[in-house]
Amino acid sequence: MSAAHEPVQTFTPRDFHRQAHDALGNPQIRANFRRAMDGLMAKRRDVFSDWDLETLRELGANIRLRALARLPDLLERLEANCQANGIQVHWAENGDEACRIIREICQRHEAKAVIKGKSMVSEEMHLNAHLEAAGIEALESDLGEYLVQLNEQTPSHIIMPAIHLNTDEISEIMHDKTGIERTRDVDTMTAAARAQLRERFMGADVGISGVNFAVAETGTLCLVENEGNGRMTTAVPPVHIAVTGIEKVVEHLRDVPPLYALLTRSATGQHVTTYFNMISSPRKEGEHDGPKEVHLVLVDSGRSNIYQDDELLDTLRCIRCGACMNHCPVYTRVGGHTYGTTYPGPIGSILMPHMMGLEQTKDLPTASSLCGACGEVCPVKIPIPDLLVRLRRESVGEGRGNVPGAGVKRTKKEASAWKGFQWLATHPGVWRSGTAMVGKLQALMPAKLGAWTEYRTAPKPAKTSLHALVKRHQAERAGGEERS
Amino acid sequence: MSARDNILKRLRERADGPLTAPQSDFGVVTGRGWGQAERLARFERWITSVHGEVVHTSRDAWTSTLAEVLEAKGIRRLALGREHPVAAEARAALAERGVALIDADRDIEAWQREQFHDTEAGLTSTRGAIAETGSLWLWPTPDEPRLLSLVPPIHIAVLDADTIEDTFFDVIERHGWADDMPTNALLVSGPSKTADIEQTLAYGVHGPRELVVLVRNAEERV
Numbered sequence: 001m002s003a004a005h006e007p008v009q010t011f012t013p014r015d016f017h018r019q020a021h022d023a024l025g026n027p028q029i030r031a032n033f034r035r036a037m038d039g040l041m042a043k044r045r046d047v048f049s050d051w052d053l054e055t056l057r058e059l060g061a062n063i064r065l066r067a068l069a070r071l072p073d074l075l076e077r078l079e080a081n082c083q084a085n086g087i088q089v090h091w092a093e094n095g096d097e098a099c100r101i102i103r104e105i106c107q108r109h110e111a112k113a114v115i116k117g118k119s120m121v122s123e124e125m126h127l128n129a130h131l132e133a134a135g136i137e138a139l140e141s142d143l144g145e146y147l148v149q150l151n152e153q154t155p156s157h158i159i160m161p162a163i164h165l166n167t168d169e170i171s172e173i174m175h176d177k178t179g180i181e182r183t184r185d186v187d188t189m190t191a192a193a194r195a196q197l198r199e200r201f202m203g204a205d206v207g208i209s210g211v212n213f214a215v216a217e218t219g220t221l222c223l224v225e226n227e228g229n230g231r232m233t234t235a236v237p238p239v240h241i242a243v244t245g246i247e248k249v250v251e252h253l254r255d256v257p258p259l260y261a262l263l264t265r266s267a268t269g270q271h272v273t274t275y276f277n278m279i280s281s282p283r284k285e286g287e288h289d290g291p292k293e294v295h296l297v298l299v300d301s302g303r304s305n306i307y308q309d310d311e312l313l314d315t316l317r318c319i320r321c322g323a324c325m326n327h328c329p330v331y332t333r334v335g336g337h338t339y340g341t342t343y344p345g346p347i348g349s350i351l352m353p354h355m356m357g358l359e360q361t362k363d364l365p366t367a368s369s370l371c372g373a374c375g376e377v378c379p380v381k382i383p384i385p386d387l388l389v390r391l392r393r394e395s396v397g398e399g400r401g402n403v404p405g406a407g408v409k410r411t412k413k414e415a416s417a418w419k420g421f422q423w424l425a426t427h428p429g430v431w432r433s434g435t436a437m438v439g440k441l442q443a444l445m446p447a448k449l450g451a452w453t454e455y456r457t458a459p460k461p462a463k464t465s466l467h468a469l470v471k472r473h474q475a476e477r478a479g480g481e482e483r484s
Numbered sequence: 485m486s487a488r489d490n491i492l493k494r495l496r497e498r499a500d501g502p503l504t505a506p507q508s509d510f511g512v513v514t515g516r517g518w519g520q521a522e523r524l525a526r527f528e529r530w531i532t533s534v535h536g537e538v539v540h541t542s543r544d545a546w547t548s549t550l551a552e553v554l555e556a557k558g559i560r561r562l563a564l565g566r567e568h569p570v571a572a573e574a575r576a577a578l579a580e581r582g583v584a585l586i587d588a589d590r591d592i593e594a595w596q597r598e599q600f601h602d603t604e605a606g607l608t609s610t611r612g613a614i615a616e617t618g619s620l621w622l623w624p625t626p627d628e629p630r631l632l633s634l635v636p637p638i639h640i641a642v643l644d645a646d647t648i649e650d651t652f653f654d655v656i657e658r659h660g661w662a663d664d665m666p667t668n669a670l671l672v673s674g675p676s677k678t679a680d681i682e683q684t685l686a687y688g689v690h691g692p693r694e695l696v697v698l699v700r701n702a703e704e705r706v
Contacts, residue, residue: 036683055512062506069503072495091488143689144680160680167682190678190686197690202596218665228634228676228691235630235668236592246491253662257652258513268679271530272617274691276671284667289592289629300491308499402499 011154011340013352016363019338029164029335036163040326043269044377051265060262061381063255064317067247071307074216074249075298081219085281087294095125098299102127102208102241103134105295109239111136111205115197117223117233118142119210120158120320121243121299124342124355127208138208141197141229143190150177156336158343159267159322164335197229207233207291211244212319213259214296217252221296223277224263226270231277240279240291246298247307247316259319262379266321302354302404309402311390315350317380322347324374324384330367339364346374350387358395358405365391435465514657516616516650523615523648524699530618534674535687536695543700546642547577553640553696554583554605561604563588563636565627570609570642588632599635606636606692612647614655619673620697621655623666630668639692641672645701 011019023029067074079089092098098121106114114136116122128138128149140149144161148154151173155161162170167184175182180192209230213222221242223230234240250256264270283290306312325331325345336344341352341361349364365388368374374384393399396414397407424431438461449458464472485493518526528538541549554562562578563586565571575585586603608628612621620641624630633639649655652671656662661669676691687693 032682039683052512059508059510059512062508065503066505066508069505072492075492075495091486091491093487093490097487141690142680143678147680160683162680163683165682167684170681186681186684186686189681190689194689198600202600217662220665220669226676227678227689229689231630231634231670232690235634236596246495253656253665254510254653255508257656258510260652261513272534272619272671272673274534274672274674274677276619276673278665278669279667280665280669281667286626287629287667288588288590288626289631290667298491300487304491304494307495310500313500313503 009337011337013340013356013361013364016338016340016367019340020334020367023334023338028166028169030333032164032166033332033335036160037326037332040269044266044323044326045269047265047269047271056258056262057379057381059258060319060379061317063250063259064319064380067250067255068307068313068316070251071246071249074251075246077216078214078219078249079298081216082296083219085219086284087219087221087281087296090295090297092297092299092301094301095127095299098125098243098297098301099127099130101297102243103131103136105239105241106131106136106206107134109205111239113200113204114138114206114208115201115204115233115237116140116142116145117207117209117230118145118161118225119208119243120155120342121210121245122208123155124301125299127243139197139200139204141201141233142225143193143227143229146193146197147173150174154337154342156344157322157325158320158347164337201232201236204237206239206241207235207237208241208243209233211242211248211296212263213256214244214249215251215253215256216249218280220253220278220280222256222260223279224260224273224275225277226274228275231275234277234279235290238291239293239295240282241295241297242279243297243299246300246303247318259380263319263321266323266377266379305402305404306354309400312354312387312403314382315354315387317382318347318351319380320347321379323377323379327373327377329369329371329373334367339367346384346388347382350382350384350391353391353394353403353405358391358403358408360405362395362405362409365389365395432465432467435461435467439463439465510653513651513653516654518615518650520646520648523650524645526615527613527618527648528699530616531620531674531695531697532618534618535677536618536674536697538697538699540699540701543644543702546698546700547573549698550574550607550640550642551578551581551583553698554578554581557605557638557694557696559605559638560584561586561602562607562640563599563603563605563632564607565589565609565625565632567627568609568625571607571627574607588629589627592629592631599631603636605638605640606632606634607640608633608642610641610643610647612649612655612659613643614650614652614671615648616651617671617673619652619671622670622672624668624670625666630670633670633672634691637688637692638694638696639672639675640696640698642698642700645699 131138147162156164282294331345394403395409397410675695678689
């Protein structure tokens with residue numbers, strides 16, 4: 001009856017169209033996402049109702065832009081201040097390198113079990129699989145991530161990882177994988193997970209978390225959460241490893257409150273989260289708890305390439321709230337797994353092509369109606385629709401050619417068709433006789449036009465073109481005026 | 485070259501040239517101008533909206549209020565610090581009340597299992613609070629360590645009403661956080677919660693199921 005019993009399905013961006021087709025035909029997926037996204041949109045609207053939202057978004061965008069403008073300096077400052085505080089800083093060019101750094105820290109401590117707070121960057125590099133291959137168990141502790149991991153899936157939303165599952169499915173998963181009685185009572189299931197995970201926190205050798213904001217000025221790592229698993233992960237095990245993308249740095253501590261205000265309200269419509277956890281050092285002499293070692297792993301993974309281009313740079317302003325997916329009519333209908341990428345929805349469609357190349361992700365920039373909702377709700381004003389268009393241009397070789405896989409969608413046929421159209425449209429005489437001809441031959445229009453006619457009937461050219469109609473109308477009116 | 489040098493070099497030799505940093509106007513996150521009563525009212529409204537409990541008391545009578553809360557909730561084992569005046573006064577007042585006082589100022593390695601399994605509540609002081617979001621501001625210390633406000637199923641926090649600021653930005657600026665960040669700085673806004681099971685709110689997923697804030701008003705208010 002539920003996803004829990006279905007064979008594990010793997011998703012890839014290459015199969016976007018087939019996966020979208022499957023998801024659209026799955027009433028469970030459709031209902032779960034529709035209900036959740038409607039709720040999230042309403043909550044966001046309410047929680048911003050007494051704010052000067054435009055001014056706040058302007059400030060958020062401005063803080064992120066300032067951080068990016070000074071990025072190399074701020075990363076060095078962050079590193080220096082973290083080190084002065086006793087936090088060890090590591091740099092990784094890509095996910096594999098970051099995985100290796102993290103594994104080696106774990107191995108140095110002879111770690112057998114790692115407990116994880118929510119980290120999308122660790123999903124990006126498939127850290128869990130890497131650690132498990134080295135014989136180190138990596139257990140997710142965010143409830144949603146825990147459920148998704150139990151069900152051998154990946155998150156379908158960056159903030160609410162298990163949003164694709166409903167209560168019955170979760171009950172089935174918890175029953176199957178942890179042996180508790182089937183129940184529809186959310187408090188009972190939550191309490192069971194609490195008990196299961198508390199044991200694991202105590203037994204964990206290393207805690208691994210993400211970072212929401214890294215403050216250069218003070219060498220502080222900020223974590224935003226509701227559950228307390230982030231605090232547990234960063235305070236119970238003897239070693240804490242924080243892993244983050246190089247773009248997460250902000251300049252000053254005072255830059256944090258506006259971004260935090262935007263993040264929680266945009267993500268889940270909360271005026272604040274239960275915990276805002278700011279970590280500036282490992283356990284100091286005389287302190288009684290907290291990890292004795294704290295590591296920060298800074299990961300590039302294509303970010304410095306995005307950074308080169310004035311337009312693409314805006315992608316790096318993102319604070320990972322997920323509002324763009326909550327408001328996306330495509331995401332709401334096909335769900336997060338359909339995209340086959342770590343980050344789904346509009347932000348994924350403008351970010352993943354840089355990380356995986358357009359060869360893999362060429363369908364993602366077109367997975368949008370360009371309705372503009374994502375750009376309108378983005379708390380840091382990323383012009384997502386413009387970036388989608390830019391990546392469409394790159395994918396057909398009409399951009400700057402600086403995105404990996406640029407030109408992958410270019411076909412001779414399409415390119416020459418557009419060349420032909422361009423010639424026609426700039427030669428009025430030929431154009432007019434051409435459209436007149438099409439009107440006369442309308443019966444020859446094929447009934448099947450590929451994807452266009454999959455759900456629609458083929459368009460029929462009018463007998464008389466609009467241009468000819470206007471001409472005729474003008475002639476008639478001129479004639480009438482002469483007579484009067 | 486190391487990964488570090490490569491990354492920094494790519495960022496510094498940016499293809500489209502250097503970027504200009506804009507100035508930031510923080511007006512939208514400060515300057516609320518609320519009076520003390522307004523601050524307290526807002527703090528209370530927000531923290532109770534996320535399941536936090538607020539109990540009003542006074543500086544003189546707060547330990548009796550604490551004893552009443554412990555009794556009402558059936559708390560028999562309370563973890564707390566020793567040196568902070570909140571902990572010291574609580575210890576003095578509770579000595580004869582049949583509540584087991586558990587020392588929190590011990591290395592966690594010595595009592596982790598006891599803390600996770602046998603502690604019914606943790607008592608902490610707070611440094612202040614934020615009216616706009618209903619958040620408590622805690623800087624854990626050796627006396628009141630990080631896990632004291634997280635592991636026990638009930639967290640009881642003592643807040644002086646006159647330490648509430650308007651906004652998070654105001655707290656950071658007025659108290660000079662940037663010059664002196666502790667190992668761990670925390671904002672706590674309600675008990676631990678999750679909505680990961682079909683958006684249904686559940687409390688106490690990893691941290692405390694209940695958060696009780698004893699608000700000490702300067703003069704008698706109860």
